[in-house]
Amino acid sequence: MTTDSNPTKFKVFIGLLIVLLFALGAYTYHLFSENQDSKNSITTLETEKKDMEAELEELIANYDVVIESNEFKDKELVAAKERIEVLLADVKNAKLNEGLLKRYRAEIQILKQERVVLFKRADSLARENITLQVQIDSTNVRLTDTYKVVDSMSTRNSMLSETVKMGALVKATNLKSEGVIVRSSGKIVETQRASRADKIRACFTLAPNDIAEAGDKVLYVQVINPENNILGHKANITNGDGLLTYSSTVKVFYEKGALDVCSLIDASEDDLVKGRYVINVFEGTRLLLTNTLELK
Structure with missing residues (x-):
């Protein structure tokens, strides 16, 4: 065995x-x-x-x-x-x-x-x-x-x-953008922190131009966050120059003189993240000016 x-x-x-x-x-x-x-x-x-x-x-x-x-x-x-x-x-x-x-x-x-x-x-x-x-x-x-x-x-x-x-086209200058907190009283407070901001505010000036056409002007503000998402309305306009997706519109009456313009852009909490934002201002699909905003 x-x-x-x-x-x-x-x-x-x-x-x-x-x-x-x-x-x-x-x-x-x-x-x-x-x-x-x-x-x-x-x-x-x-x-x-x-x-x-x-x-x-x-x-x-x-x-x-x-x-x-x-x-x-x-x-x-x-x-x-x-x-x-x-x-x-x-x-x-x-x-x-x-x-x-x-x-x-x-x-x-x-x-x-x-x-x-x-x-x-x-x-x-x-x-x-x-x-x-x-x-x-x-x-x-x-x-x-x-x-x-x-x-x-x-x-x-x-x-x-x-x-x-000067040219015949309306031009814009002094684009300033910032994150803001909108109080219940309506008071607006600037903030540099994405976690505290409610909206993005963009302010600029339409430059004086004696040979430009006076009348109603519709301007489009586009805000792109660090994740390449467009804030606000996310609506589209088209013309011969192409397609534009914008965040908000501002309608003003232009009388050929300098005109200060501001726009508040709505944003969801998920869209307000840390990083660099790109702000563009258009008349139709014609880019007037652009700048960037950094939120912490």
Whole structure:
């Protein structure tokens, strides 16, 4: 009986040893696969980070060319370039994960859309300037050739020069935005903390313009939070220039003089998060001005 039992025990031992070896092999392969997946994920994030840095550097180079060739030294072009430079620095210094990568992609997309609007406006102003300059030169020639129309040509030349400086479109300046708390009494208190804010307030000034058309003006305020969500109404308007999703509207009567305008933008508690907000003001789908707001 003892002789038969020993071979049996040995066979069982060998069988257990084989099972353990297979289990150890499977576990080793699992660890190796997880390590490879982790390395691949890190490599993908680093590649996308470099791609975003390249996109932002290209955007900055685009702005450098337009700003250099723009005779009016448009402050909004300069401000937009500075925002891109800040985002580029953030991307370079960030330790990326999928969530942060998604946020940066969204911000880059907004900057690209803003570039289209600003560059289109700059190009339009440049063409208008060339046309007006040609008209001024032609006027000067006629003034030299015809003494009888000196006074009328001089008046026209002055009007054209003024048109070059001001343009016929209404412009806006001094955009200021802030988080606010609205008391039950109606009193409005400024706050820099997202957790305390009820709304976002945007105030700006419509610039005086003697040759602009007076009358009712409908202005659209767009507020984009750090998670790329649009606050407020989230309504749309369309025209020949495209589609605009806006947060609030303001209707004013413009009489060609400076006019201060403010708008309170509603926001849900989930939309008021820490970070940088982008505030844009439009007339129709024409961008008038933009700035950013940081809430803690």
